[in-house]
Amino acid sequence: MASNGNDGDIKSSFSFSDFPEDVQICILSFLDQSELGTFASTSKRFLSLCLHDQRLWFSMCDRRWGRSKTLINKWGNGKISYKLLYKTLLEYENLIGFWRRCGTSAGTAVQPSSPLVFFEWGPFYITGSRVSPSKTGTYEVIKLPFLWISLTSKGESINYLDREGKLELSENLVDSGELSVLDNDLIPVNVSFMGKCHVVLEESVISIGNSLNSSSSPNGRFIKVHSSGNVRGEEYEDVSGSPGSLPDRLMSEIYQHFANRTSPGGNGSSRRQRRREKEKQGRRKLEPEHFVKIVNCSPTPARPLQGLWKGIGDDMSLEFYLTSYDDIGGIACRRIEDSSRPFNGYNPVFWTSSTTLIEPPFSAEEEYEYHSRVHLRPPAEADDCHDHLQRSDHGAVSRMLHMTSSYDLVIPGTTINPRQVEGRIWQYRNGTYGFGFLRNNYVIDLKHIAQDGHLLDTMEFSND
Incomplete structure (x- = not known):
């Protein structure tokens, strides 16, 4: 304890070494491996603690992965060092x-x-x-x-x-x-x-x-x-x-x-x-x-359409989509298909040069463009008249975006009827979105493939 000489103004100062060892370990467990290496160089005692103390490495593993991701005491049948486990899981984490x-x-x-x-x-x-x-x-x-x-x-x-x-x-x-x-x-x-x-x-x-x-x-x-x-x-x-x-x-x-x-x-x-x-x-x-x-597989507030999605296509089969914001300020959506198929990576479903979503209220023409369309849904849901996303589905759309298809990318300068290449993106209040072209009378509504690190709507594969 140190005093500045005034009875009413007493200050206490402690070094890190004065804390109990379990408190030291708890504090050090918040560091990553490189930060821990820097701290270990401050003294021989801390070097030994950082290199060999299994309690510290257990705490580091538990804090990073053990709370909700995996059972760290089960890896290696619980017989390997936690220092080795930390280094191993750090590599595995990128997968x-x-x-x-x-x-x-x-x-x-x-x-x-x-x-x-x-x-x-x-x-x-x-x-x-x-x-x-x-x-x-x-x-x-x-x-x-x-x-x-x-x-x-x-x-x-x-x-x-x-x-x-x-x-x-x-x-x-x-x-x-x-x-x-x-x-x-x-x-x-x-x-x-x-x-x-x-x-x-x-x-x-x-x-x-x-x-x-x-x-x-x-x-x-x-x-x-x-x-x-x-x-x-x-x-x-x-x-x-x-x-x-x-x-x-x-x-x-x-x-x-x-x-x-x-x-x-x-x-x-x-x-x-x-x-x-x-x-x-x-x-x-x-x-x-x-x-x-795929490094950007989820939406963010700045990029609400980004990520992996799934939706029922016009042939009524389920398809996967990847929507990404490109380096030139546009948004591109592609189907995730077998990459061995020729040119499939170069055929976007849609592309738009603008990322600015239009806020409501929308014009009467835009309201009609949305409400006059049929929403593609699985047959089981489409048979349910209450859950058919009827044309009177007011209030579902929170924002809208104009888009163009891949036609004017593949055939630049070609004169085409605008209704053949233009479309709309409708973002819904629940964070998902749907899209449709003016040439069609339907909307493909997209849903999340995964949420909070877990796949949604999974089913067992059968050999039958």
């Missing part, structure tokens, strides 16, 4: 959210590969699921888990591709390390980052037990690949930064040559045995799959 597949893929044995992938936290793992519109004529989406990412009790990364989407993961099953022999449809894979927004999945050529000795996979976690160049131009709107380029054929062949070598003294017999077993099964080695992250 969480929506990704879009680029390039071709054979998909699973029971379902073609969806272009949209969703990664989410599990109790002691991360699940990657392929997300596709259902064929039921409803807003339901098919969620098919295909990738499991976890840790063994030795701190080794364990990543498996589940071809059938039927695996039910348990702690003991992960820790046993016997997933590879549990089912012929489980394939060990490597998850390789090329920057923060480009991920590659490729079949692993080494066993889990040897992964820690691989120079390309330090600590058994994700591989980081640095590359120059760019991904295809159609993916630019989905990512930030410049992901690496896809490997060309020559480099791919060189990589495969060295990756499949059997080193002297290594576990060559087990590799050859696994190769023979795969050959007996008649299964070819999986081709790598590339995914690009």
